[in-house]
Amino acid sequence: xxxxxxxxxxxKKPGASVKVSCKASGYTFxxxxxxxxxxxxxxxxxxxxxxxxxxxxxxxxxxxxxRVTITRDxxxxxxxxELSSLRSEDxxxxxCARDRGSRAFDIWGQGTMVTVSS
Amino acid sequence: xxxxxxxxxxxxxxxxxxxxxxxxxxxxxxxGYLAWYQxxxxxxxxxxxxxASSRATDTPDRFSGSGSGTDFTLTISRLEPEDFAVYYCxxxxxxxxxxxxxxxxxxx
Numbered sequence: 409x410x411x412x413x414x415x416x417x418x419x420k421k422p423g424a425s426v427k428v429s430c431k432a433s434g435y436t437f438x439x440x441x442x443x444x445x446x447x448x449x450x451x452x453x454x455x456x457x458x459x460x461x462x463x464x465x466x467x468x469x470x471x472x473x474x475r476v477t478i479t480r481d482x483x484x485x486x487x488x489x490e491l492s493s494l495r496s497e498d499x500x501x502x503x504c505a506r507d508r509g510s511r512a513f514d515i516w517g518q519g520t521m522v523t524v525s526s
Numbered sequence: 527x528x529x530x531x532x533x534x535x536x537x538x539x540x541x542x543x544x545x546x547x548x549x550x551x552x553x554x555x556x557x558g559y560l561a562w563y564q565x566x567x568x569x570x571x572x573x574x575x576x577x578a579s580s581r582a583t584d585t586p587d588r589f590s591g592s593g594s595g596t597d598f599t600l601t602i603s604r605l606e607p608e609d610f611a612v613y614y615c616x617x618x619x620x621x622x623x624x625x626x627x628x629x630x631x632x633x634x
Contacts, residue, residue, distance in 0.1 A: 452614065508576075512582075513571075
């Protein structure tokens, strides 16, 4: 079946970086873009950016520009999101989600909890 | 950036009742690219409706979406116990993609 499986929870200190992976299975990875969305505790969903899995082109939210790097490894059918210069406000669950074009974000990973604490 | 405002913040209803959730956009949503997601505690969002009114795979027909331009509605015709959750609208026609702040549907 179509699924996205993300890497496990992380605990980081302020100023560090974190890299979250999202492995796709059950479909052709390069046929669909991938987005990253985060959700701080008790807060709404927040879009971070996306990658064209076919050619590697990316776009990120202005809020995260300079701190977020989205990449992919087509041989591993895996997308990655790296966030640098972490601060306590970055404590959140990070999700990857498949872009089905006009059909919105149809498949989501299970989420990765990132905790930033000294 | 398109700001989405959902109302009400919380809806207290009993099983079997009808739920009507609203999502208003600060500007017209391009191509009607408005989606609704359901999220339960500790779970990832689940796509219910895309393109304002099309049901996603496995979405029960008690869920329906309507609207265009700046005003959109999600209706649950008869609430089932598993429908009590938080619902988010999302516009994905313009960059950046944005989400509403959510409506919690709770058991009265």
